Amino acid sequence: MLMRIGGKDTEGVDRRWIDVMNPATGVLIDRVPSGTPDDVAHAVDAADAVSSTWKKKSMRERGIILFHAARLVREQHKDLAKILTMEQGKPLKEAIDEVRGFASILEFYAGISAHTTGEAIRLGPAGDCMVVHEPIGICGAIIPWNMPVLIMGWKIGPALLAGNTMVLKPASTTPLSSLKLAAILDKAGLPPGVLNVVTGSGESVGEAIVMHPLIKKISFTGDCTTGEKIRRLASGQLKDLSLELGGSDPMIVMDDAEIDKAVEGALRGRFYNAGQTCTAVKRLYVHEKISKIFVEKLRVRVESLKVGNGLEPGIDMGPMNSAGQRERIAGMVNEITDKCEGKILTGGCSLTGPSYDAGFFYHPTLVSDVSPGARLLTDEIFGPVLPLMSVPDLDTAIQEANRSRYGLGASVWTTNLATTKRVFDEVHAGIIWVNRHITVPPEIPFGGMNESGIGRENGSHALESYSRTKTLFLGW
Ligand code: NDP
Numbered sequence: 001m002l003m004r005i006g007g008k009d010t011e012g013v014d015r016r017w018i019d020v021m022n023p024a025t026g027v028l029i030d031r032v033p034s035g036t037p038d039d040v041a042h043a044v045d046a047a048d049a050v051s052s053t054w055k056k057k058s059m060r061e062r063g064i065i066l067f068h069a070a071r072l073v074r075e076q077h078k079d080l081a082k083i084l085t086m087e088q089g090k091p092l093k094e095a096i097d098e099v100r101g102f103a104s105i106l107e108f109y110a111g112i113s114a115h116t117t118g119e120a121i122r123l124g125p126a127g128d129c130m131v132v133h134e135p136i137g138i139c140g141a142i143i144p145w146n147m148p149v150l151i152m153g154w155k156i157g158p159a160l161l162a163g164n165t166m167v168l169k170p171a172s173t174t175p176l177s178s179l180k181l182a183a184i185l186d187k188a189g190l191p192p193g194v195l196n197v198v199t200g201s202g203e204s205v206g207e208a209i210v211m212h213p214l215i216k217k218i219s220f221t222g223d224c225t226t227g228e229k230i231r232r233l234a235s236g237q238l239k240d241l242s243l244e245l246g247g248s249d250p251m252i253v254m255d256d257a258e259i260d261k262a263v264e265g266a267l268r269g270r271f272y273n274a275g276q277t278c279t280a281v282k283r284l285y286v287h288e289k290i291s292k293i294f295v296e297k298l299r300v301r302v303e304s305l306k307v308g309n310g311l312e313p314g315i316d317m318g319p320m321n322s323a324g325q326r327e328r329i330a331g332m333v334n335e336i337t338d339k340c341e342g343k344i345l346t347g348g349c350s351l352t353g354p355s356y357d358a359g360f361f362y363h364p365t366l367v368s369d370v371s372p373g374a375r376l377l378t379d380e381i382f383g384p385v386l387p388l389m390s391v392p393d394l395d396t397a398i399q400e401a402n403r404s405r406y407g408l409g410a411s412v413w414t415t416n417l418a419t420t421k422r423v424f425d426e427v428h429a430g431i432i433w434v435n436r437h438i439t440v441p442p443e444i445p446f447g448g449m450n451e452s453g454i455g456r457e458n459g460s461h462a463l464e465s466y467s468r469t470k471t472l473f474l475g476w
Contacts, residue, residue, distance in 0.1 A: 006046030007192025035200030063113025135163030242455030247408025329383035407449030
């Protein structure tokens with residue numbers, strides 16, 4: 001597939017290519033141009049050329065285009081999901097959910113377009129003020145490979161509705177779904193240049209987006225180290241920044257929880273998308289009174305997961321997205337055994353055999369009794385590995401949950417309202433779920449505390465973050 005700049009497919013100036021492989025089979029599925037800073041400059045020119053026309057449309061007109069795009073995405077959801085599974089690895093049923101999630105995001109923003117207003121402030125004898133929301137201008141979006149479709153929706157939905165134009169860079173392993181979606185948006189009536197997708201490496205295309213002086217806001221999702229680099233690069237130009245940098249979400253299961261429901265919550269919370277989700281359950285704290293039975297039930301369910309090529313029927317978990325991601329996870333688990341920092345209850349290695357050798361499959365893994373300083377607890381585990389710890393009471397659970405540099409999400413599984421309130425008040429996270437984990441519908445703000453990043457995506461909060469206020473002061 002080719003890059004999409006100014007509503008047209010283009011090879012880019014350099015005519016070098018990036019191979020896109022299926023992580024389940026190692027087979028080449030397509031190639032995309034390896035873009036350069038010159039391609040970013042062309043995309044910015046295209047975005048700039050259409051900026052004032054797009055900004056002048058009413059929010060309702062922009063919302064109608066998003067609504068048309070959502071309808072086309074729903075019509076083509078099977079083809080889009082297949083592309084997503086082939087480049088990312090997730091099971092087809094998860095890919096379908098993600099594509100529908102993208103359509104829901106566009107529908108949500110289209111839906112609020114008619115209700116978005118400014119403010120009138122009356123100051124008595126001093127006068128009256130009218131406050132309106134204006135778009136920021138050209139925005140840059142840099143997205144990761146774990147949920148490329150959903151995260152693209154989180155960025156383009158509010159940005160385009162607010163009247164901005166955008167240059168978006170997908171991850172190098174998952175560019176195809178973004179390119180296909182951009183073409184659908186153009187077909188839905190988006191004026192050429194409003195959304196441009198430039199493929200290429202983070203160092204070349206990503207940094208050129210961050211550094212371009214006409215790009216006024218950067219929205220990035222990915223690794224902490226990359227986020228920090230982007231923050232430093234952008235700091236000289238006073239750009240608006242939204243950085244979603246992952247998490248190490250704790251899940252707390254109290255002794256009054258519905259055990260079977262919590263087991264299913266942990267299973268989905270951790271192993272959905274092969275564990276490669278920012279809001280996945282990454283540390284599990286279970287009350288000691290129920291930990292034996294809970295862990296046994298969870299082990300049985302984990303061992304029943306069918307791992308394989310996501311295009312095949314009945315698959316619960318696909319491969320990891322790349323060899324590098326699998327190595328990273330294997331390294332963290334190997335450290336547990338080498339340093340005697342925990343006990344592997346199931347899994348703990350790559351899957352081998354004729355159906356697995358060409359892909360990046362890793363066994364769904366449970367590790368118990370993990371030492372507090374182990375990397376499995378201090379770093380973000382972006383794969384199908386779940387550390388479980390038994391805790392004597394709620395105080396300890398809260399204390400352990402907060403022992404992290406991240407603060408994206410957290411959940412508590414309980415039937416007690418007082419427990420819920422304490423966790424909500426005391427655990428540091430941008431979202432606290434009760435008897436649920438991982439779900440982030442378009443209506444709710446999403447983003448973390450501490451090293452999980454800055455800014456909020458989703459909901460009307462994101463719409464505000466892609467605009468700035470302008471005030472008319474009438475001194476009668
Ligand atoms: P990265 O942060 O490197 O990748 C995310 C995006 O940033 C990709 O589009 C990437 O491009 C781009 N990028 C990379 N370097 C730069 C740069 N210098 N300037 C601008 N953009 C850049 O994450 P990784 O893919 O290396 O994943 C590493 C770890 O990060 C994971 O194991 C996980 O722990 C965490 N992560 C968390 C995510 C989340 O949603 N919270 C998502 C992805 C990763 P390219 O693909 O071309 O390198």
